[in-house]
Amino acid sequence: MSNRQxxxxxxxxxxxxxxxxxxxxxxxxxxxxxxxxxVGMVAGGAxxxxxxxxxxxxxxxxxxxxxxxxxxxxxxxxxxxxxxxxDLSADSHxxxxxxxxxxxxxxxxxxxxxRKYDDWLNANKATVKYVRPKLWEVKYAIFILLGLLVLAxxxxxxxxxxxxxxxxxxxxxxxxxxxxxxxSASRSATTATxxxxxxxSPRRAEPTTNNVxxxxxxxxxxxxxxxxxxxxxxxxxxGGSGSSSAAGGSTCSGGSAGSSGSAGSSGxxxxxxxxxxxxRQGAGSGSxxxxxxxxxxxxxxxxxxxxxGGSGSSSARSSSGxxxxxPSAGGSGHPVGGAADPDLAKGAPxxxxxxxxxxxxxxxxxxxVTGQHVTIRPDxxxxxxxxxxxxxxxxxxDETDREGHRLADVGRPGAYDPVxxxxxxxxxxxxxxxxxxxxxxxxxxxxxxxxxAPTGKDTTR
Amino acid sequence: xxLSGPMPAPRSDTQIEAELATFRACFGEVQKEIQRVIVGQDxxxxxxxxxxxxxxxxxxxxxPGLGKTLLMNTMGQVLGLGFGRVQFTPDLMPSxxxxxxxxxxxxxxxxxxxxERGPVFTNxxxxxxxxRATPKTQSALLESMxxxxxxxxxxxxxxxxxxxxxxxxxxxxxxxxxxLPEAQLDRFLFKLLIGFPTQLELxxxxxxxxxxxxxxxxxxxxxPSRISxxxxxxxxxxxxxxxxxxxxxxxxxxxPRDGGAKDSPARWIRFGASPRGLQAMVLAAKLGAVLxxxxxxxxxxxxxxxxxxxxxxxxxxFEAESEGIRPDTVxxxxxxxxx
Numbered sequence: 001m002s003n004r005q006x007x008x009x010x011x012x013x014x015x016x017x018x019x020x021x022x023x024x025x026x027x028x029x030x031x032x033x034x035x036x037x038x039v040g041m042v043a044g045g046a047x048x049x050x051x052x053x054x055x056x057x058x059x060x061x062x063x064x065x066x067x068x069x070x071x072x073x074x075x076x077x078x079x080x081x082x083x084x085x086x087d088l089s090a091d092s093h094x095x096x097x098x099x100x101x102x103x104x105x106x107x108x109x110x111x112x113x114x115r116k117y118d119d120w121l122n123a124n125k126a127t128v129k130y131v132r133p134k135l136w137e138v139k140y141a142i143f144i145l146l147g148l149l150v151l152a153x154x155x156x157x158x159x160x161x162x163x164x165x166x167x168x169x170x171x172x173x174x175x176x177x178x179x180x181x182x183x184s185a186s187r188s189a190t191t192a193t194x195x196x197x198x199x200x201s202p203r204r205a206e207p208t209t210n211n212v213x214x215x216x217x218x219x220x221x222x223x224x225x226x227x228x229x230x231x232x233x234x235x236x237x238x239g240g241s242g243s244s245s246a247a248g249g250s251t252c253s254g255g256s257a258g259s260s261g262s263a264g265s266s267g268x269x270x271x272x273x274x275x276x277x278x279x280r281q282g283a284g285s286g287s288x289x290x291x292x293x294x295x296x297x298x299x300x301x302x303x304x305x306x307x308x309g310g311s312g313s314s315s316a317r318s319s320s321g322x323x324x325x326x327p328s329a330g331g332s333g334h335p336v337g338g339a340a341d342p343d344l345a346k347g348a349p350x351x352x353x354x355x356x357x358x359x360x361x362x363x364x365x366x367x368x369v370t371g372q373h374v375t376i377r378p379d380x381x382x383x384x385x386x387x388x389x390x391x392x393x394x395x396x397x398d399e400t401d402r403e404g405h406r407l408a409d410v411g412r413p414g415a416y417d418p419v420x421x422x423x424x425x426x427x428x429x430x431x432x433x434x435x436x437x438x439x440x441x442x443x444x445x446x447x448x449x450x451x452x453a454p455t456g457k458d459t460t461r
Numbered sequence: 462x463x464l465s466g467p468m469p470a471p472r473s474d475t476q477i478e479a480e481l482a483t484f485r486a487c488f489g490e491v492q493k494e495i496q497r498v499i500v501g502q503d504x505x506x507x508x509x510x511x512x513x514x515x516x517x518x519x520x521x522x523x524x525p526g527l528g529k530t531l532l533m534n535t536m537g538q539v540l541g542l543g544f545g546r547v548q549f550t551p552d553l554m555p556s557x558x559x560x561x562x563x564x565x566x567x568x569x570x571x572x573x574x575x576x577e578r579g580p581v582f583t584n585x586x587x588x589x590x591x592x593r594a595t596p597k598t599q600s601a602l603l604e605s606m607x608x609x610x611x612x613x614x615x616x617x618x619x620x621x622x623x624x625x626x627x628x629x630x631x632x633x634x635x636x637x638x639x640x641l642p643e644a645q646l647d648r649f650l651f652k653l654l655i656g657f658p659t660q661l662e663l664x665x666x667x668x669x670x671x672x673x674x675x676x677x678x679x680x681x682x683x684x685p686s687r688i689s690x691x692x693x694x695x696x697x698x699x700x701x702x703x704x705x706x707x708x709x710x711x712x713x714x715x716x717p718r719d720g721g722a723k724d725s726p727a728r729w730i731r732f733g734a735s736p737r738g739l740q741a742m743v744l745a746a747k748l749g750a751v752l753x754x755x756x757x758x759x760x761x762x763x764x765x766x767x768x769x770x771x772x773x774x775x776x777x778x779f780e781a782e783s784e785g786i787r788p789d790t791v792x793x794x795x796x797x798x799x800x
Contacts, residue, residue, distance in 0.1 A: 090760060090800075091759055094701075094703075094704060094759035094760050094761070095759070098699075098700075098701035098703075098704065098757045098758075100701075101701035102699060102701065102757070108473055108474045108477055109697045110699045110757075111474055112474035112478060112756045113755075113757035115474065117757070
């Protein structure tokens with residue numbers, strides 16, 4: 001542009017300089033915001049798909065500014081864009097737009113127009129202002145916010161719906177064979193063959209003379225009484241090991257749940273307590289009787305205490321008779337219902353609760369408490385089903401899915417089927433990915449169940 | 462103001478400014494002199510003079526007795542242009558307009574054909590009641606209006622410059638009339654609707670026409686070539702790209718491309734304006750900007766001339782006709798929608 005043309009358009013240049021500065025600033029902020037939202041959604045999707053988090057986060061920090069600058073460089077050079085942001089009347093806008101259009105033209109007619117309009121601009125300079133554009137994001141902020149919340153909800157795994165698959169679960173469960181005794185100390189506790197039967201299978205809840213049934217509720221997390229029953233089961237397992245540490249290793253939650261259970265639970269506990277006393281006294285047949293009321297809880301609690309008594313054929317009965325009752329020596333409180341593991345029987349950390357054909361949960365420090373780190377590994381004992389295909393994995397006990405099922409409850413009746421654990425390696429997966437794994441469990445369980453359907457025979461002898 | 466002699470094309474912005482100032486003064490003088498004769502009808506006079514300076518044709522529509530012929534006659538006198546008048550009737554032949562070859566006997570007794578020029582060979586041609594002639598005769602004006610030439614017996618005759626047709630048509634008479642074909646309507650730069658004078662204007666008309674005569678109007682432009690010069694000059698008036706885009710949008714909005722949407726004014730239109738209408742609009746807007754003292758066309762200039770430039774180029778639908786929708790109403794809605 002020549003000096004003459006610059007002289008003509010000095011007011012316009014001044015105006016455009018100011019407007020361009022404002023425009024760049026506004027546009028940069030807007031571009032950054034838009035790019036951040038876009039990249040944030042992409043990053044959320046990447047996390048949801050289980051990609052590594054750190055590269056995604058780094059990407060989210062780098063990409064939005066880069067996109068914003070690229071968009072700015074592309075559009076800030078457009079004078080028409082800047083002029084369109086000026087707060088002008090239609091006639092004034094025409095004048096400035098015309099001046100901008102003719103600015104670099106050497107045609108005398110156009111230069112005359114530029115000069116005249118620059119004079120006009122000089123006289124009306126105060127009326128020309130830059131208007132900050134209204135961001136459409138503000139208009140749709142509520143929808144964007146809702147979208148982000150939904151995305152965050154999905155990424156966190158809270159939105160998974162497992163209820164349908166769980167409710168479809170057929171009953172009864174497969175009978176569990178007790179683990180073989182490995183020590184003489186626990187042999188007395190395991191002379192009575194243990195069988196854990198789901199409370200929803202009454203035909204398996206009938207107590208026998210030599211067999212002790214540890215009744216457990218199918219949904220311990222939905223019923224305080226059944227929760228107590230499960231806790232009692234855990235205690236029973238600990239008792240089954242014959243180790244004092246294992247006996248004292250009853251879970252806090254389970255213990256409290258059991259205590260806070262119904263009267264039946266208390267009754268069971270009491271009766272179980274008597275059985276435990278009997279066991280400590282060396283009585284070969286400490287018997288506990290489950291209280292009435294919440295019978296399953298009572299039965300389970302009683303079972304657990306009786307299992308602490310351990311030796312002989314201690315039994316706890318439910319007074320109601322309907323709910324399965326009966327403490328079992330070494331009756332498994334394990335969700336899988338497996339028998340006591342030889343390693344656990346040793347009282348060493350890392351003892352395994354194992355059931356035939358099921359995965360086992362190993363307690364690292366002998367306690368199964370909230371927040372505890374447990375190892376999920378398959379049953380590799382001879383005769384264990386799919387043992388070769390199962391792989392180890394790790395998870396925290398209190399890790400839950402969207403319905404609140406704990407990861408530690410994998411394999412627990414009513415929760416997830418441990419058979420499917422051989423298909424995943426939880427340890428190598430990020431937290432968000434594990435949610436998908438849980439969904440996968442559901443899908444696979446429906447296929448696995450027919451193969452694992454109980455035969456009705458007692459295979460625990 | 463007496464203007465004579467050709468002027469050189471301006472080379473600097475100062476010369477351009479001076480030339481345009483002279484033109485504005487001349488235009489004002491012409492208007493003023495015509496208004497001495499024609500009472501009221503200021504917009505009609507303005508657009509008629511604009512059409513002459515743009516060398517465009519004007520279609521005047523109005524009831525008889527409103528001074529259409531007087532306007533044309535006065536314009537010819539003020540602008541110093543030749544004036545011809547043709548009264549269109551159903552038996553008018555094309556040769557009555559363009560001219561014909563007649564057999565002439567030379568002094569030596571030899572016979573030969575000579576071209577006898579028709580009334581079209583003039584600067585200002587008043588085609589009175591043009592819609593009363595047959596389409597064949599109407600079409601005789603097509604070539605002269607667009608190419609400004611007449612071809613007879615294979616010989617092309619150039620019309621004098623400027624050549625402007627000012628046609629009138631009576632909207633009331635439908636018996637024995639032949640509506641102008643769209644092709645010919647499209648060749649008119651403006652279509653002006655002459656309204657009935659107000660009471661004050663009627664009183665003024667009576668005072669002027671029934672009293673003493675002030676005398677004939679004065680000639681303002683001595684050299685008719687200056688009109689062509691200014692006409693070429695006006696084409697240099699710049700128009701910015703955004704304004705051109707607006708003009709194109711305005712024209713496209715007259716086309717029922719959206720399938721006749723319920724809320725679209727184009728639903729009343731069967732056929733929209735042609736590109737020739739866009740040219741007319743831009744040229745008229747350039748002249749309007751100059752007359753307004755500006756040196757570039759604005760959107761308002763386009764809007765101001767939209768009606769006279771486009772109203773006769775819109776072919777309204779049957780629904781619009783039945784509901785009494787006028788082209789001006791449709792154009793108002795289109796302009797309003799374009800903002």
